[in-house]
Amino acid sequence: MASNLFKLTVNDYLEGLPEATQSKLYQSPATCLAIFRLLPNLAKFYIMTMIFNEKPVRLLDLDTWVKPQKRAEQVEGIRSIKSLHILKDNGEVAVLNPKFRENLKNVLTGVDIGVSFGAPCETEDSNKVDISFLDTYASNKWETILHFMVGTELNEFPSKGVLHLLRHSGLMTGGTPKAMVITNEGFQFLLQDVNAQIWTLLLQYLRMAESLQMDPVDVLNFIFMLGSLELGKDYSTSVLSETQLNLLRDLKDYGLIYQRKDSSKRFYPTRLATTLTSDATTLKSASTAMSQVIKSATTTTTTSSNKGNTSGSQESSSTAVSAASSTIENAGSIIIETNFKLYAYTNSPLQIAILNLFVHLKSRFANLVTGQITRESVRKALLNGITAEQMIAYLETHAHPQLRKTAEEVYQKKIQYDANTNEKFHLIQPNITDQIKLWQLELDRILTWDGYLFTDFSNEEEYQVLQSYAEEIGVMLWCDHNKRKFFVTKEGNAQVIAYANRKLRKGK
Amino acid sequence: MTRAIKGALVECDASIRALIVRIDSERHDVVIQELDETHLLIDSNKVDFVKAELNRLLSKNTYNPLDDEEIQP
Numbered sequence: 001m002a003s004n005l006f007k008l009t010v011n012d013y014l015e016g017l018p019e020a021t022q023s024k025l026y027q028s029p030a031t032c033l034a035i036f037r038l039l040p041n042l043a044k045f046y047i048m049t050m051i052f053n054e055k056p057v058r059l060l061d062l063d064t065w066v067k068p069q070k071r072a073e074q075v076e077g078i079r080s081i082k083s084l085h086i087l088k089d090n091g092e093v094a095v096l097n098p099k100f101r102e103n104l105k106n107v108l109t110g111v112d113i114g115v116s117f118g119a120p121c122e123t124e125d126s127n128k129v130d131i132s133f134l135d136t137y138a139s140n141k142w143e144t145i146l147h148f149m150v151g152t153e154l155n156e157f158p159s160k161g162v163l164h165l166l167r168h169s170g171l172m173t174g175g176t177p178k179a180m181v182i183t184n185e186g187f188q189f190l191l192q193d194v195n196a197q198i199w200t201l202l203l204q205y206l207r208m209a210e211s212l213q214m215d216p217v218d219v220l221n222f223i224f225m226l227g228s229l230e231l232g233k234d235y236s237t238s239v240l241s242e243t244q245l246n247l248l249r250d251l252k253d254y255g256l257i258y259q260r261k262d263s264s265k266r267f268y269p270t271r272l273a274t275t276l277t278s279d280a281t282t283l284k285s286a287s288t289a290m291s292q293v294i295k296s297a298t299t300t301t302t303t304s305s306n307k308g309n310t311s312g313s314q315e316s317s318s319t320a321v322s323a324a325s326s327t328i329e330n331a332g333s334i335i336i337e338t339n340f341k342l343y344a345y346t347n348s349p350l351q352i353a354i355l356n357l358f359v360h361l362k363s364r365f366a367n368l369v370t371g372q373i374t375r376e377s378v379r380k381a382l383l384n385g386i387t388a389e390q391m392i393a394y395l396e397t398h399a400h401p402q403l404r405k406t407a408e409e410v411y412q413k414k415i416q417y418d419a420n421t422n423e424k425f426h427l428i429q430p431n432i433t434d435q436i437k438l439w440q441l442e443l444d445r446i447l448t449w450d451g452y453l454f455t456d457f458s459n460e461e462e463y464q465v466l467q468s469y470a471e472e473i474g475v476m477l478w479c480d481h482n483k484r485k486f487f488v489t490k491e492g493n494a495q496v497i498a499y500a501n502r503k504l505r506k507g508k
Numbered sequence: 509m510t511r512a513i514k515g516a517l518v519e520c521d522a523s524i525r526a527l528i529v530r531i532d533s534e535r536h537d538v539v540i541q542e543l544d545e546t547h548l549l550i551d552s553n554k555v556d557f558v559k560a561e562l563n564r565l566l567s568k569n570t571y572n573p574l575d576d577e578e579i580q581p
Binding site: 339340372374375376442445446447448449450451452453454455456457458462466477478480485487493497500 | 509510511512513514515516517518519520521524528540541543544547549550552555558559562566567570572573
């Protein structure tokens with residue numbers, strides 16, 4: 001379960017729901033909008049084209065709307081809305097799910113959406129809070145959880161519900177809060193961006209909720225409603241169901257929601273909640289900068305590596321530069337030199353803690369930590385279950401703009417020198433990335449299997465019979481025809497011996 | 509007479525094989541048979557010991573930049 005924890009996105013979860021549950025979800029306009037926002041672009045395009053069209057659309061027409069070279073994206077888009085049962089076809093014509101269509105139409109035109117987008121409070125809050133307060137509140141809550149996971153000394157532990165969920169999702173193990181330790185999955189969790197982290201926990205929560213007989217439709221509706229609320233406004237709890245009130249209490253622990261008192265009749269969504277279904281960036285904090293950079297870096301690196309050695313690479317590199325420069329203000333902070341020395345311009349204890357997972361940190365200044373990547377530090381991380389790829393990805397996504405700029409310049413020069421170069425774009429110096437990968441390989445320099453070596457055969461025929469039998473049943477790992485020796489696994493040994501007794505005794 | 513010898517098959521590159529043979533040369537209770545360039549038959553109870561020894565020997569050959577600094581005043 002835990003290994004595919006992060007691959008499973010909310011879309012996959014929704015697609016995996018039974019059709020009946022999905023139809024129930026489409027009863028809520030806010031949910032329709034949220035699901036729409038989560039869809040791939042081409043799927044959005046199809047829905048938009050069909051939404052005001054009363055008649056069914058011929059399947060062949062769907063193809064003509066998309067350029068042939070984008071076929072892969074089209075297939076993906078159609079697949080996703082089909083498995084969500086938003087698009088239905090009978091082999092010839094396609095229609096949208098009527099409920100979904102009606103509700104999304106209502107949302108877009110702003111009629112008859114009821115309270116599914118939350119009920120704003122009628123009266124003024126005497127203890128009104130502003131957006132910056134909410135931001136601080138949310139990042140405090142969320143980072144407390146992350147800090148707890150990396151084992152920072154804390155004055156207070158996260159709430160019981162949070163601890164339970166961390167344990168349930170396999171991110172941490174251990175009985176008492178003090179004894180809880182992070183698992184390999186937990187390490188990988190830390191390397192995700194904030195939005196993915198929240199969704200990971202929410203999906204775990206949903207699974208737990210199902211076993212607690214909570215209605216997933218209720219839970220999802222509430223989560224999606226949160227995604228469409230306005231930051232800085234207060235909403236009334238009066239329209240929420242019993243399940244949703246429970247959920248509200250739990251979500252406070254994650255910093256998604258602020259309530260002054262537990263008994264309060266109003267609640268404020270925080271930025272963590274309102275950005276659940278959007279691309280907009282979450283908190284202005286180190287972890288946000290992290291997620292922002294991850295997003296921009298993944299798009300830029302994919303464009304430059306995809307086009308790689310074609311003439312289009314110059315164009316893509318320039319977009320990469322502009323994308324990189326747009327994130328300069330709050331972007332990456334890590335400079336790594338070819339001598340494995342690392343400088344990180346950060347004062348976020350969390351980022352430092354994450355770096356500490358695989359870097360030997362040496363000194364800390366007001367806005368800078370310095371360290372060194374050593375064999376030992378990387379091995380420690382590898383033994384903790386962090387892969388070389390993850391470390392490299394972390395370095396790449398948090399690379400300092402200056403580092404990126406230099407790498408771009410070097411790459412540009414190479415292209416100018418030889419336009420057909422096969423060289424790929426390296427953000428991090430190849431000697432660093434290669435070495436980290438080598439250290440990973442070094443961990444398993446030898447492969448061993450327990451088993452038996454069959455040797456001292458008296459004649460060629462005996463050897464042939466047994467060796468070919470062992471090979472046939474797939475238990476032979478090694479053989480040497482000249483020396484008449486072969487090695488079988490522990491599991492296969494009994495079979496081979498039984499066969500030998502049958503065959504060879506009979507011959508005598 | 510045909511025999512089946514219990515043990516652990518080790519697959520590794522030639523340099524590591526040489527190291528394992530060297531480990532064995534001091535105590536003679538590790539390697540049971542040398543099979544070929546990249547394979548050895550060793551005592552299955554000694555697998556963890558061999559891995560630990562290899563780690564120790566290989567770390568000796570790596571440059572640790574931190575050691576240098578500790579020598580400096």
